[in-house]
Amino acid sequence: MRTHLVYAHPHHGSLNASLRDEAVQTLEGLGHTVTVSDLYAMKWKAVADFDDYGPTEADSFINASAQAWDEGTLSADILAEQEKLLAADNLILQFPLWWFSMPAIMKGWMDRVFTNGFGYGTSRDWKRYGEGRLEGKRAMIVVTTGAADTHLSARGINGAIDDLLFPIQHGILFYTGMEVLPPLALTGAGWNPDYEGMTKRLRERLETLAETAPIAYRHQSTDYDEDKLLLPGLEPEGTTGFALHTA
Amino acid sequence: MRTHLVYAHPHHGSLNASLRDEAVQTLEGLGHTVTVSDLYAMKWKAVADFDDYGPTEADSFINASAQAWDEGTLSADILAEQEKLLAADNLILQFPLWWFSMPAIMKGWMDRVFTNGFGYGTSRDWKRYGEGRLEGKRAMIVVTTGAADTHLSARGINGAIDDLLFPIQHGILFYTGMEVLPPLALTGAGWNPDYEGMTKRLRERLETLAETAPIAYRHQSTDYDEDKLLLPGLEPEGTTGFALHTA
Numbered sequence: 001m002r003t004h005l006v007y008a009h010p011h012h013g014s015l016n017a018s019l020r021d022e023a024v025q026t027l028e029g030l031g032h033t034v035t036v037s038d039l040y041a042m043k044w045k046a047v048a049d050f051d052d053y054g055p056t057e058a059d060s061f062i063n064a065s066a067q068a069w070d071e072g073t074l075s076a077d078i079l080a081e082q083e084k085l086l087a088a089d090n091l092i093l094q095f096p097l098w099w100f101s102m103p104a105i106m107k108g109w110m111d112r113v114f115t116n117g118f119g120y121g122t123s124r125d126w127k128r129y130g131e132g133r134l135e136g137k138r139a140m141i142v143v144t145t146g147a148a149d150t151h152l153s154a155r156g157i158n159g160a161i162d163d164l165l166f167p168i169q170h171g172i173l174f175y176t177g178m179e180v181l182p183p184l185a186l187t188g189a190g191w192n193p194d195y196e197g198m199t200k201r202l203r204e205r206l207e208t209l210a211e212t213a214p215i216a217y218r219h220q221s222t223d224y225d226e227d228k229l230l231l232p233g234l235e236p237e238g239t240t241g242f243a244l245h246t247a
Numbered sequence: 248m249r250t251h252l253v254y255a256h257p258h259h260g261s262l263n264a265s266l267r268d269e270a271v272q273t274l275e276g277l278g279h280t281v282t283v284s285d286l287y288a289m290k291w292k293a294v295a296d297f298d299d300y301g302p303t304e305a306d307s308f309i310n311a312s313a314q315a316w317d318e319g320t321l322s323a324d325i326l327a328e329q330e331k332l333l334a335a336d337n338l339i340l341q342f343p344l345w346w347f348s349m350p351a352i353m354k355g356w357m358d359r360v361f362t363n364g365f366g367y368g369t370s371r372d373w374k375r376y377g378e379g380r381l382e383g384k385r386a387m388i389v390v391t392t393g394a395a396d397t398h399l400s401a402r403g404i405n406g407a408i409d410d411l412l413f414p415i416q417h418g419i420l421f422y423t424g425m426e427v428l429p430p431l432a433l434t435g436a437g438w439n440p441d442y443e444g445m446t447k448r449l450r451e452r453l454e455t456l457a458e459t460a461p462i463a464y465r466h467q468s469t470d471y472d473e474d475k476l477l478l479p480g481l482e483p484e485g486t487t488g489f490a491l492h493t494a
Contacts, residue, residue, distance in 0.1 A: 010295065010308050011308045014307065046294050046351045050257060059260075098357075099357050099419050100415075100418035102354070104294055104357075107351040108293060108294075110346050111350060148475075151474075151475045154491065159413060163489055164418070167406075167411050167414070168346075170406065171347035171405065171411070227397045227398075238485050240401065241401075243487060
């Protein structure tokens with residue numbers, strides 16, 4: 001098994017850094033080949049711009065992205081990440097929840113690595129949401145939060161963590177074809193965190209990576225009509241919100 | 248009226264650039280004083296790191312952020328944005344929807360400008376969600392999407408645009424005290440966009456900034472208990488998902 005860990009935290013001595021080391025050690029102990037993209041340590045370029053694509057006369061950013069993929073002129077740092085991803089069986093994203101999403105440097109990994117033609121396509125029949133280039137891989141988010149558990153529950157003031165992560169889990173990971181495992185949310189990381197409990201949960205999730213049931217997001221090819229609307233009658237009556245898109 | 252527009256798009260000749268110019272012209276025509284942070288043009292630093300905070304012995308990133316706020320050692324680019332924000336009556340965020348969120352450069356504006364002590368606080372009684380430092384200001388997202396309208400409706404495969412924007416609208420804009428107006432989502436921007444229709448809708452929304460009813464997000468101080476759980480019985484029976492947090 002090969003597992004690629006994309007990691008973002010600015011502090012070398014942080015709780016997140018310890019958890020990352022614990023994850024790598026656990027995975028290697030399980031016999032995985034582990035690659036790590038430590039985005040801060042790599043000084044990963046966060047901002048997608050025309051420099052990513054080489055010479056182009058394209059009239060739009062999205063077309064320049066497609067052209068660079070077709071012609072092999074993507075910048076070397078993007079190509080290296082695409083190769084690590086293609087080589088991996090599992091992708092783990094580890095980050096602290098900043099403003100209810102990823103730190104900008106990791107958003108920049110998404111913006112830059114998942115280029116037009118590699119991560120997404122604009123044609124109607126582009127394989128996405130359950131199928132596509134990264135099909136067969138498994139992805140999991142490991143996220144630390146300053147907020148307590150209750151604050152991130154359905155009635156919690158921040159909104160439910162599963163819904164807050166939907167744009168990433170469904171909109172990026174599942175979009176590109178990966179199976180998405182339930183996230184590991186390590187809450188209350190700011191004050192007196194239960195480090196031992198956290199590492200125990202982390203190890204358990206890594207040991208069960210291959211058999212944990214993925215989130216049952218619905219598939220574009222079977223569950224939506226030509227206008228990409230959910231077919232009628234698939235959901236329990238009264239379902240609203242993102243829950244519509246989970247079987 | 249003062250309006251601050253934060254704008255992110257990498258292409259000078261883009262649809263977004265035209266819409267930005269249209270917005271500035273319209274607002275100035277209405278008598279607003281307009282400030283613009285064109286993040287790509289400013290080469291805005293997207294990545295929050297210790298360089299933002301000046302000399303520190305703090306043992307965590309979050310504490311270094313608080314210390315820099317207290318001691319006035321935040322970097323000049325952050326202070327300048329905080330001042331523009333404090334001076335404004337309205338904040339407009341304009342961006343293309345990339346991977347169902349903001350481009351990394353704008354996420355980096357959030358990560359870096361909304362520092363500990365300015366944008367958020369860690370104490371239980373920090374004023375947030377409807378109250379706080381930015382109370383009285385109005386905020387609005389103007390977003391372009393490649394996806395069609397139907398794809399971003401509740402049953403659309405991507406999820407409803409209002410839910411996709413919840414982490415930003417509720418978790419950042421409303422969190423810091425601002426009233427959040429319904430977003431202006433200009434869909435189908437990728438293929439044969441209806442530029443005339445888009446600018447018409449944009450102008451109408453700008454002309455009615457002051458009287459448009461904000462999204463009725465619930466307030467921390469009145470609608471949640473001590474564990475920050477929504478008080479029982481406030482919502483129509485059966486409500487689930489982010490809809491719980493809107494009256």
